[in-house]
Amino acid sequence: MTAWRRAAMTVSMLGVATAVGALMVFLTQALLARQMGPNAYGLFASSLATVTMIAPLAGFGLTQFHLKVYGVEGWQARRWLKPSMAFILATTLAALAVVVAWALTGAPHDGTRFSLLVLVPVVLSVLAVNLVSNKYRLENRFGRMALNQMVIPGSRLLAAIALLVVPRPSGELVALCYGAISLLVALSAIPQMRAMFSGEISLVGYGPRSESEAPAAASPGMGAVWSEAWAYGVYAALYPVFFQISTILLKYLQGDSHAGMYAIALAVMTAIYLIPATIYQKFLQGKLHRWAAHDKPKFQLVYRKGNVAMFLLGLAVSAALVLLGPWLVPLVFGERYQRVVAILMVLAFCPPIRFLSTSMGSALLTENHMRFRVYAMAFATVAAVAGNALVIPAYGDLGAAWATVAAETILLLGTYYGVRRFTRIQRAGDDSDRG
Template sequence: MFIAQVIFARALTPFDYGILASSLVAVTMLGAIASFGIGPFWLKIFGEKGWSGKEWLKSSLRIVVISCLTACGLLFTYSSIDRSGNGFSLIWWLTPMIGMFAVVDLVSARLQLEERYVTLTLWLMLPQAGRLIVALMAMFSGGALYIVGGGFLGVAITIMAIGAPLIAGMFKANFNLVGHNKEIQIGLPSPRVRDVFAGAWPFAIAGIFYLIYFQSDILLLKWMRGPEIAGLYNVAYATMAAVYMLPGVVYQKYLLHKQHRWAEHDRQQFLAVFRFGCGVMLTTGLIVMVVVLMLAPWAVPLLFGKVYSEAGRIVLVLAVCVPLRFLATSVGGTLVTQDHMRHKVCYMGVAAAVNILLNIILIPLFSYYGAAAATVASETVILCAYLLAVKKRVFGNEAWRGWTLRYRKIGNDG
């Protein structure tokens, strides 16, 4: 994804790159609505109920269909309002990506439940490989946005065609649920759509709030300062997204479904992993921050081009977020389990509100530096909220002590 961003920045004019970046942000935000958090919800429901979670699949898929249609309607409304530059026509080409995001989310959940991490890696590489192909198409076509739009359309349709059979196989129990004996309780009432909605909405809202406090800066900069400024800031955003890859992979792809299981059946293991994760993430985050501060001023313009040299200085501000994000990912990972997700959504909502409010205040005064400062404030708010919550709701006084860089495995569940 990072390499694709580099190619897009070099192949497109700053104006067109800003149009593309803001359009992708809009589609990505609506993609969170499309999947409605069903993927993470499946991890929770199968982690708690084992094979009986299969009964939730039919109603879950109905929710996804409804939410995809809703997201498409919202995208059309947005495209009719935002007529700046070529954004209107480009967004229409990007619409199928909404369905793609939903399929990627659901198939990822299946592969996590099966603990097929190599296959999961390949699956998650597909959208990014497609993005890279589209970037190369943009480069060889001279930066034509209609080529970019057609490329993303083709990628979305291809991925949906590949993922649909994998989702269908779950309805026939044609998958391996690791950690659970294949026993489905007979006679249980089938969950209704409203039951799935009640369980999944915190995961859906959490995804939307995350995108708001992490990506809404780009949209607001486009509206308030123009596509060129948004494109410049997107270079800094792409750099930070690459930096944040490590904690995201560890906690969202590898540990998430295990934490649901440990929270219910092995609290000692749950606490041991939490303490080890906090120690490692805080230490790693501080080291990465120093590396980013050293490399950003010359590496960013070297990769993206001198026209984006100011983005390197924006990264210097955003680098403060690195240890905050690393630690927040570790601490917040415990709040997706049991019934804590409803509280986590509230904390994320506060951070999103802080981000939008500060952006509205600071962007007119300091442009992209104001957006960066708003992001630092949001990351600080959410880390503090998570630390307080994990002490109050999950581990009590054990939460803030015992963080370590030496992991001792507890129990037999790996």
């Protein structure tokens, strides 16, 4: 009972921190949208979405792989730290090159090129926050992890408040502020990252630290890191495309104003989706890796109960969105964004679908079954891109919203199929071992 009470307190603390972070994001979006207007805000939001979509290439699944390898190997996972540094350097340079190349060759000359270039440090800040949060998660220092993950939304809110003195700030000015903030966040994370890659991680749940190192022959190279991390990296790279493609295509197919409207609706959904992310990615993920390797009955119990609880929670959130959305959106963002209400009424179908797919997908984050989740996300991403490209020219932002609902449904079905598939494989292996 004590363990459950402690877990409930930790989840509650993370939930409060997530709610505060979501509120910061929401207030920032509201302040900027009111000041800038739909066109300028749309230009900025689509540029930020583009960089955010590319940012997961930096690190390319390394944080998720570290959770897995520490969950399985415990203290001996230190052997992966040195090749991980080379892997981070290579993938980060690749991500930065992609952003710069697109800005210089593919972006229009309406301020988008400048915005993309000054937002390049966003890639570094996202990587730094993820790496440091991972260290705190492995150490069960969830309070520090929550504070660390509020650095970016908190600093952006301060920037939005400071910009209140500027009448009608341009998308380029706001992008410049975001870029500067991101650079400072990345620099401030250097001490913790240095400690982490020096092996100074205080693991919890694995007994006292062993002073004996793994033999030299067992030391992996960067190729081994790639072999282990690629599935997590592909998933991390696909998700922003899956989630952000509507805003980007609306910019190029309908204009900045439509992109701005949809970006507001997406900001609301982003805040909602932090709920399952808090439970499964911030709190449970490291534990699920450990339970899958060392306590399968506990893993299965958490999985089954989690599916039911998350679906019911998603239904409740959808109901709240339908009831409160038509009142809150004009109040917070202004009458110019009334169109956002119609978009949210369509997107209100998504929370129970997303909450359930998140809980079901937790079974595909463990052991060697991540590839099934990658397949599901790949199919859903293709559906999201194709669906948006087909319906946006005719139906605009509402078409994009329905395409998003369809893509979320495909993701859920693909995740369900993946879980069933790997369960059959696992059972066949168990029967073979007994035979």
